[in-house]
Amino acid sequence: MGKHMNRKELIEAARRKFIPKSGHFMRCPECQEMYYLLRAFPVSGDLPLPDAPKAMIDKAIAISEKSGLRNVARQLKALLTLDSWAMPEPIGVRGGNSLADRRLRFESDEVVFDLRGEKSDKQWIFVARAVGKKTISSDFILGADRKLLQPDQNGIYEWKSGRPPRKMSLNSDDLIIELPELSWKKPRSK
Numbered sequence: 784m785g786k787h788m789n790r791k792e793l794i795e796a797a798r799r800k801f802i803p804k805s806g807h808f809m810r811c812p813e814c815q816e817m818y819y820l821l822r823a824f825p826v827s828g829d830l831p832l833p834d835a836p837k838a839m840i841d842k843a844i845a846i847s848e849k850s851g852l853r854n855v856a857r858q859l860k861a862l863l864t865l866d867s868w869a870m871p872e873p874i875g876v877r878g879g880n881s882l883a884d885r886r887l888r889f890e891s892d893e894v895v896f897d898l899r900g901e902k903s904d905k906q907w908i909f910v911a912r913a914v915g916k917k918t919i920s921s922d923f924i925l926g927a928d929r930k931l932l933q934p935d936q937n938g939i940y941e942w943k944s945g946r947p948p949r950k951m952s953l954n955s956d957d958l959i960i961e962l963p964e965l966s967w968k969k970p971r972s973k
Contacts, residue, residue: 787811787814788805788814788818793817793818793821800822857959858960859891859958859959860891860960860961860963861889861890861891861896861962861963862889862890862891862963863887863888863889863962864888864889865887865888866886867885868885868969883901884899884900884901885899885900885967886898887899887900887965889962892916893915893916893958894913894914894916894953894960895915896912896913896953896962897912897914898911899911905945907945908943909942909943909944909947910939910940910941911925911939911940911941912939912940913938922955922956923953923954923955925952925953925954926950926951926952926953927944927950927951928948928950928951930948946967947967948965949964949967950964951965
């Protein structure tokens, strides 16, 4: 079929907007396609942008690796807004059984986390729920000391433990909410 037109010849022809009359061009669909492409996009054939100096590329890579911005999740601290043990009980409810139950509420900009702990004979039973303003609760994994807990289909966390958790956090792909450390010593009656 003859020799294809080289890139320079095709660019030159496309810029001058003349159709080559060579026998090869008239019979070669590949050369015709390249000609019409270069004619439609006249930017083609310009010198490519030069690469940045290697030293600048290395610095940019070092900055991104050093800061670790790609792998950092946003961290928030939640506030303890309700603690049933810190509230005085009504006179008719006072008694030893009320200290076996504890209700806590933590709030952050993103989520409200409710926790209820109930002490039975030898263990604590916990039920919790996270309700997000922007994120649904099933997106969070609850870290309770060394345990990682997934919510059920209703967004409820349930677990049993010999002792109550001191450190808790809610973790999602892009967010970590740390809850204040808790003391589980029973307050003295007044």
